[in-house]
Amino acid sequence: MARQIGTDDHEGFDRPRRRTRPRTKQKPDYSDAEIGTVTSITRGRYHVLVGDRPVIAVKARQLGRKAAIVGDRVRVVGDTSGDEGTLARMVEVEERTSVLRRTADDDDPYERPIVANADQLVIVTALADPPPRTGMIDRILVAGFDAHLSPLLCLTKADLASPEALIAAYEPLDVPVVVLEPGSDLSELRERLHDRVSVLVGHSGVGKSTLVNRLLPDADRAIGVVNEVTGRGRHTSTSAIALPLPGGGWVIDTPGVRSFGLSHVDPSTIVDAFPDLAEVAADCPRGCDHRTGTLGCALDAAVATGRVSAERVNSFRRMVSADRESF
Ligand SMILES: Nc1nc2c(ncn2[C@@H]2O[C@H](COP(=O)(O)OP(=O)(O)OP(=O)(O)O)[C@@H](O)[C@H]2O)c(=O)[nH]1
Ligand SMILES: [Zn+2]
Known part of the structure; x- marks a missing residue:
């Protein structure tokens, strides 16, 4: 078997390997770093609960503009003792489930x-x-x-x-x-x-x-x-x-809200949260927003044939039309 030069464990054990990639491109591996949940953020300080230990952390520079929000699972390094006056560094934000x-x-x-x-x-x-x-x-x-x-x-x-x-x-x-x-x-x-x-x-x-x-x-x-x-x-x-x-x-x-803007939401996707309505809406014209009076919306036909109740469709429509109202 050919010997793979430079990949043996003992090679370069206590001196840097020659074949390592340039520093700037190397992504540090933090998979062993402690992980916690961001519980609150005040003035750029992240409160992170690591196990049952509250730790305060600042964002590490390598995170750049990437910000953590409350609920995020994050990796912290440095002084993670949580002792008074200590600051850890938040180095990674785990992928979010929602x-x-x-x-x-x-x-x-x-x-x-x-x-x-x-x-x-x-x-x-x-x-x-x-x-x-x-x-x-x-x-x-x-x-x-x-x-x-x-x-x-x-x-x-x-x-x-x-x-x-x-x-x-x-x-x-x-x-x-x-x-x-x-x-x-x-x-x-x-x-x-x-x-x-x-x-x-x-x-x-x-x-x-x-x-x-x-x-x-x-x-x-x-x-x-x-x-x-x-x-x-x-x-x-x-x-x-x-x-x-x-x-x-x-x-x-969350802080009390006065309004709840929805300009980021595509209302036509909300029907997916209701499997029975989504099944019906599969027959809707492309881009149908399923609101009252939308030409050809399959929800109307489904109500007419009794496949879904008018009450359910009306409630659904009231809800998705709420994004047009102002408060
Ligand atoms: N009658 C009655 N009053 C309540 C009830 N729950 C809360 N309150 C009162 O309603 C007022 C507002 O309650 P908070 O718990 O401060 O309301 P909040 O939603 O946290 O309000 P913000 O702190 O302004 O966001 C207080 O005077 C409470 O005592 C309830 O079930 N019945
Ligand atoms: Zn429709």
């Missing part, structure tokens, strides 16, 4: 990724004070379906108003609903959050902080973040915050 995005408003073409690697979108809506707005719920649903997250509608303040109308509005879309009021049982919600990565989204004042505090009274301590992020005034921060659930899974709280 990205939830929004645009600031519909005239803003700039996509803002808000959370990585989530699999569930929890839309927190008050039943009163502030009053619920289905347009906003629909827009958030569209963003969630676009990011392939499964939805959960969380209705708060049931002590102030009845949830019946909203439950009825989302039943045809099979969106699961949990209803909460002060002191209500959280076990169903806990079950739905267990072992999942859930992003909480909602208007300011709907009771999101109240809910997070009930679910996770010790949340702040778990990720080692002091009041600058989680205390009052946190909503001046633009960053989301990821909180580990004791039994497994994450809750990612």
